[in-house]
Amino acid sequence: MSRERLVVIGGDAAGMSAASQARKRRGVDDLEIVAFERGRATSYSACGIPYWISGAVDSEQDLIARTPEQHRANGIDLRMRTEVVGIDTATRRVSARDLETGREYDEAYDQLVYATGSVPMRPRAEGFDAPGVYGVQVLDDGVQLIAELDSGRVERVVVVGGGYIGLELAEACQVRGLDVTVVDRSAPPLGTFDPDIGAFVADAVTDMGIALVLGDGAAKVETGPDGRAVAVHTQSGRRLPADLVVLGLGVRPNVALAEAAGIPLGASGGITVDNRMRTLVDGVWAAGDCVESWHRLSGQRMVVALGTHANKQGRVVGINLGGGYATFPGVIGTAVTKVCDLEVARTGLSEAEAEAAGYCFVTAHVDSTTRAGYFPGAKPIRVKLLAEKRSGTLLGAQIVGRDGAAKRIDVLATAIWNEMSVDEVLSLDLSYAPPFAPVWDPVLIAARKAFEAVEADVRRDLRSARG
């Protein structure tokens, strides 16, 4: 039996998880693994970059889970600073360019893993490609942004986009003592949350001293005589002076190379994969921010750029390449972030998503505390639930609160994953002691209220049916 060759494009979470899992199951005599990474780091936490910028995390090194040397010691032929510039799926070859020397060369593969991640969204409008406008996606972006912030010439920062990344970056700059404004066309921020939850976030951000310009998108970036960004203009015509513009509009899958190679994409713009993470092209697998995932509730395929999915998907690819059998069973839209000391989390469907997916639902929310109300350190928490009418099936949950609030979303994510009704949720045997929860955990009270809302809705329906 001749040795197979696996080529991996992209040396971050998805790609290197795939490589490591495959290596774990197949030795170097059986499987050769070549991995290409165009940057200077492997297996790093892109999600940690805002905290490195803020100074909460000391150095770039802290964000790196596994270095190139560690991967090499594991029998992976890792080519750093080398970009794959072409894929020929017919002959099973990739073309690579060494970014240091400029040398180009081909490499044959038997199996290919496409794990190129994502790129920051950048408006096509005027000025968004000017110097002084930064997207933050890879470690090198962080290096550049920190150099700018350390230069002393930046006092005013405008962050374009009020989603997770935008707010995290806004906070990072604010913590550094800068004057920060966030511009977002939607109002309130964090558009993946319901507006009532977003309003809490807006208040917390404002209280922290970050200016919010909401319901008014960025229209263009004004540049100075040296071509560098000096201000952001909004759609309503406001001019927001800026020494630095940070893009926080989120990311889109990095699929240019796949597209050119004829690897099919889905309607969401991500690469189409089956539950074993195979693309529609023989011998080509894909994982991470560049693929689309199946949403278990909406039935839609969507792109969710999150390190946790990238790691899981990479593992699935690696097990399958290693001769095992593994599947990625989809997502339910769980996400969490911390904005100042406000914790915000969601899972399942938001109201807008549930409507779009054709569900009929009721909502309920409860304001409670993270510990027994009388216990020192008890913090406020709001839990909001969406439950399907009649069946009471839990469809979505959102949490906003302070220390100890957000991680409770995982209980609700697990409940949604198992298609529990809110009636079942309220009977769950969750942990209780005064330092950890009120005697009715906020999650349980919310379920109880949602159950009451489901029952009230049925009675309302029956009454109106009787005329």
Place this chain on the structure above:
Amino acid sequence: MSRERLVVIGGDAAGMSAASQARKRRGVDDLEIVAFERGRATSYSACGIPYWISGAVDSEQDLIARTPEQHRANGIDLRMRTEVVGIDTATRRVSARDLETGREYDEAYDQLVYATGSVPMRPRAEGFDAPGVYGVQVLDDGVQLIAELDSGRVERVVVVGGGYIGLELAEACQVRGLDVTVVDRSAPPLGTFDPDIGAFVADAVTDMGIALVLGDGAAKVETGPDGRAVAVHTQSGRRLPADLVVLGLGVRPNVALAEAAGIPLGASGGITVDNRMRTLVDGVWAAGDCVESWHRLSGQRMVVALGTHANKQGRVVGINLGGGYATFPGVIGTAVTKVCDLEVARTGLSEAEAEAAGYCFVTAHVDSTTRAGYFPGAKPIRVKLLAEKRSGTLLGAQIVGRDGAAKRIDVLATAIWNEMSVDEVLSLDLSYAPPFAPVWDPVLIAARKAFEAVEADVRRDLRSARG
């Protein structure tokens, strides 16, 4: 239709939840509610008493969720300081004694709720009923204990029992600057946990400056010339001087009255109830610490004294009495406690319990951090899982760690409730961001390791089957 009369025995969580729910569904013209409470408070948090003793909670009032006046305003005829001393289920009457005046009188009922809670376990050995030996169960116990501690004559405290309550009380006394020793016949403490987890607890307790005498139970209490406790003698013959002895041996259901009335008990010693919380006697319901609950994994009936179950069970009784339909679907043994700054939690079955229930299982554990390892404030967490051989069904989980560790048990409790396999658990869409979790949440890594243990076990079996 004549008005029905509901009599409730016990004015804490279970009894008053039942009364409140019933009242919510049936007005005063339809249902008369009479409730008897022998103490001075209603609807209070017994679990909060250790924190009141330690000073973390300011006053007794903080522990009271709803006062007698509030219940009365809700149309409940509440008789405080009145003890029910007899039940005649044939004629449907109870005999009550006003503890202030000594007056005894009968009260008829149509429906009866028995919610008398529990009493602290007190060894029958010599001296355990002497002055200076305290059990802590009701608010009045707290008043007495605090008066003792405030008196200035207490320097050395011996706590008998190293379970949840024992350790919580030990910490409370230690925080007050006293010299505290905990005696427990088992080693390590927290016997409902596996020994490897208990060992962490023993270390944390010792580090805090609390002396542990383990594997050596309390044999007798020595009393001084005035009859008051002066020392605890252990089974091995050690003499532990004590100005005060605190019982932390846990509680047993308070069922004397039920037993005398012929209301059947189960083998566990708690009152037998069905899933609607009906006893085996017509018209008599029971809820809270005095009943036995069905354990969903072991299939056994057991007594679990926890405010959270008492509240849920009381609610179920109240809904059923109110003309609705509700059930209490059992427990899975979830519990959490904080010992010094160590958080400890469990759900499902421990190793000993799983063996007793006849399961074949593997175990796996992981040591990780509560946040991304590089994130400020990341704390250690150990997650240990038990999974059934072959099926991989999650049977039990234990967590030990620092700030932010223990509440993760709820995710595993929800997974166990839904009979998930560890393979399924590792695919859960749990929330991820650096301030909240590593990219693989410790819960997910533990599930991954447990899955690997299940697979390794299958291969081992197959190999040995082939000889």
